[in-house]
Amino acid sequence: MIARRRFGIALTLLFAVQVLIGAAILASLALDIPNAQRAWLREMLLQRAAVWIALSTLLLFALGFGLKALFDAYITPVARLAEDAVLLAANPGHRITVRGARDVRVLVEKLNALAAAHQTLHSDVQEKIELASRALAEEKNRLAALMAELALSVLVCNIDGRILLFNTRARQLLRTGHQGVSAIGLGRSVFGVIESGLVLHALEQIQHQLQDPRDDMAPPVCSFVATLADGQIVRAHMAPVFDSVRALNGFVLTLEDITRHVEADNRRDALVQSLTQDTRATLANIRAAVETIQTFSDMSGAKRTQFTAIIGDESMRLAAQIERAVQQGSNATDSRRELEDMRGTDLIALLLRRIGGPSLRVTAGDTIDATLWLRVDSYALTQALAYLSRRLAADAGVTELRFDLQRADRLAHLDLVWSGAPLPADTLRAWEHAPLPVSAGGLALTLNSVIARHGGESVYRCEPAEGRARYRVMLQAAEPRSAFDIAPPPTGRPEFYDFDLFHQPGQSAEIDQCLISQLSYTVFDTETTGLDPAAGDEIISIGALRIVNGRLLQQETFDRLIEPRGELSAESTSIHGLTHAMLKGQPRVEAVLPQFRDFAADTVLVAHNAAFDMRFLQMLEARTGVAFRQPVLDTLLLSQVIHPHQPGHSLEAIAARLGVPVIGRHTALGDAIVTGEVFLRMIPLLAEKGIVTLKDARDAAQQTLYARIRY
Structure with a gap:
């Protein structure tokens, strides 16, 4: 599109110059001849106007053909060559197509030879990286195995409460009510599952302990009890995590489910209260009987026997109550677990x-x-x-x-x-x-x-x-207990997982100024019954996964089928392969969208041709009450920003240019995975153009031609 615009401008200017030159020649001739000849010349030009128009048209076509040949030989190939040169750095396996004039073809051949040498070096470096990665993976697997064997749930968070690491038991403990969807994930906020006031209170306590000047103080630690959304009661121990200069930049939470213990304490309290009330009544009866016997020493033998029987019955009842209390309270703990x-x-x-x-x-x-x-x-x-x-x-x-x-x-x-x-x-x-x-x-x-x-x-x-x-x-x-301590890691040891996320910026109103390389994203795609949501077409599948710290987390995915209210057309089935039988019995969109909203919380949305997907979501707001207000990036628009001279911007074309394998195309999750890989490879290419913040990316995308399309 840009090349066509340049061609049109160049042709117009060139034709205008030719016309002006011809007009200048005629004007100079008219000034140097007598008036009679000047009138004759004017009459001749007017009589042959059709001839001059035909000649001008032929001149325009000649200039157009010549200019097009020049553009095809030099201008367009050089413009594409600049984009292909950037692609060579992003995709070492990419080769530039030889086209254009001889000098340009020679330059292309030299660049391809240089790219081949670069690919060889890149392969050697990648092999060394893979060796180091395998060694690091072994360390990670050891840590993962150790974390999996821990009886407690463990969460590692940065100072803003973003989750950096968690084990399987934590995922099992901290679940939401949406079909067992986990409420935790890398980069997500711990405040979504534990009340923020409790966490901030514990952090304040730790910071106070760190400021205590006494040298004999135990390592800082704080504990609290929290109630989760589903009613579970957990006891949490918080310990600090320090950076290289011993500044607090995160914390570790170990969680223990104490619901049964608290319930046992409550039953014990109820038992003690019941026993106390019954015992007081029984003792009152015994005391009354004894006082009566003592007061009326001359009562008859029958009356004395009656009161003695009362004392015996009440004593037996008291003994039975105590025995029952002992049996019911035998499993009760002696300490209150929430303290x-x-x-x-x-x-x-x-x-x-x-x-x-x-x-x-x-x-x-x-x-x-x-x-x-x-x-x-x-x-x-x-x-x-x-x-x-x-x-x-x-x-x-x-x-x-x-x-x-x-x-x-x-x-x-x-x-x-x-x-x-x-x-x-x-x-x-x-x-x-x-x-x-x-x-x-x-x-x-x-x-x-x-x-x-x-x-x-x-x-x-x-x-x-x-x-x-x-x-x-x-x-x-x-009595003081031994504190829960975390030994500092030995120097030189590789860091595990994403501990550099301690320095990630939190989500805030100034998100537009955040670097796109440091934000968290939810990459998603939808499959629909058709192309027009206003005409009744519906979403039948949503697939998504998260990008945190520049990594595509393929273990944290969202993949849901949705039963539509209407029928599927044969055309849509031929694209995504979903049939009515496959969707029958699946949850409705009213149940799925709240789950997807929770999955995508606190992230920037990314999709290919996002306007299409967002229009479907927008049409569902009134019906479901679910709105997506976070910023959105579109790989279709970003591709046109990065490669304005490339002919195609479909997901397959972009993936081919960037060296991303296409697997699972036309399934929601499969397309989301490809889109995520493409987006990650776009980030350094955007940086080459000076697009480094979210606002930069959104502003640049809005200037493209595709941004004008409305659904």
């Missing part, structure tokens, strides 16, 4: 950071036991005490709070102390049972329920002599 060990001073420091503000001054008392460790859910307890502090400041006018922490045998006393008028006990109890404005791990909380989860009690006490009040929370004391 973790934490140093008391760290808890106080966390409370000071979270609660203090302009209207409320918060301090630590002088009686804090620095050796005390607690068994707490630090996130839930901090949120609960922060809520109580806000109520004291807003409703009771408290302006200063002090925290004290002391050991009391096997318990720890955490005190909130403030000065001022005593607070009514009823008001405080109402606050304890009021819902907190936040949740922990997906659970609705109150101050009272948080204290109950810790197996603790609360006591409110006024101290008029000192002019202050004290709210005490009694918690479990604990």
Whole structure:
């Protein structure tokens, strides 16, 4: 198209120059002859106008043929030669077709000879790379085998929460409700499966521990409990990952499913409560009978026997209750699995950071036991005490709070102390049972329920002599555990997987300024019943896979067949091979599109002839409620940006130019794989043209001819 435009411009200019030269000659002749001859010349020109027009037309055709020959011999071959020279670097097996004038053909032969030599060197280098890759693959396989054998689920994330590595158990544990589709994948956010507040709270704790100046401090680690979307309860241990200069740039999460343990704890609590109530009633009956016998010492033998029988029956019932409780609670654990060990001073420091503000001054008392460790859910307890502090400041006018922490045998006393008028006990109890404005791990909380989860009690006490009040929370004391440590990797050892993703930019509103080589992509393709969505044609297959850190993740694919509401035409079946029998019983598009949206979340969409696929998705928005708002790149448009002088921009033509094998053509997943390989090879070619950011690519694509096509 560009060559035709240049040819037209050149021909027009050349013809205009010829016409102007002829006109100038005639004008100079007319100026040098008398008026009579000038009139004769004018009359002759007018009489022979048809002849002059015919001569001009012949001149135009002659110039056109000559100019076309010149273009075919030099201009067009040289323009294609520039594009082919770039292709030689991207595809060493590519050879330039010999065409054009003799000098151009000689140049092409020299370039092909140079390309052959380059291919030989490239093959030698590739062989060495393959040897190194096999060695690295062996290391990766060892790591993968080790990760697969771990009993815990393991996730490695960068500082922005993007997943860099996970094992099979993590994939099995962190699943969504969409037909078992995994909710995790390389480059995806861990916040999609674990509440962001819990993760950020743990990161804050680790950073605080790293800033602690004490040399004898255990390696930094933080634990928390989270509730997943399907109701599972997991206990997570977080440990930091450092870069070469010991700066925090990621973290490791180990997850353990403790749902059954928590349920067992709940059953145990219910059992204890039931046993306590029954025991109190039984003991009350026994005590009443004994007191009656003691009070009425002169009662008859029959009455005494009756009360003695009551005592015996109640004693037997109490023994049966205890025996039943022992049997039901024999498998219960002695510890609450949702609580973790934490140093008391760290808890106080966390409370000071979270609660203090302009209207409320918060301090630590002088009686804090620095050796005390607690068994707490630090996130839930901090949120609960922060809520109580806000109520004291807003409703009771408290302006200063002090925290004290002391050991009391096997318990720890955490005190909130403030000065001022005593607070009514009823008001405080109402606050304890009021819902907190936040949740922990997906659970609705109150101050009272948080204290109950810790197996603790609360006591409110006024101290008029000192002019202050004290709210005490009694918690479990604990012995410090050994911290979960990660040894730094030995120097010189190759890095596994995609740990360089620690430096990847996160998805943000400034995504247009991100380098296209560093973004995450979802490459997709659809198969349809026809070409016109407005006329009722439907999507019958979606295939997709992800590109993360410049790698096509063929293990993370999305491949779904969809049962249409209408019939398939014979023409469409002849293209993709899908029949009505193959699609019958498959899920409808209303069920598949939400799955695809989750799979493609936080990525840039890539497709070949993307306008066609996006139009089908757009037509489904009102029906399914699923919208795709992320940026889109089209390999069809990018091909015209890279190779404007090449005649074809079909997926097969582009793949052939770039040396990408075409496998599984006209299946959604097969086309997505080919498109992904093509796109990866386009990235360095775009960089050659100065197109390095997402905005550069989108702006360049919008200037192409194909961008004007609408579906």
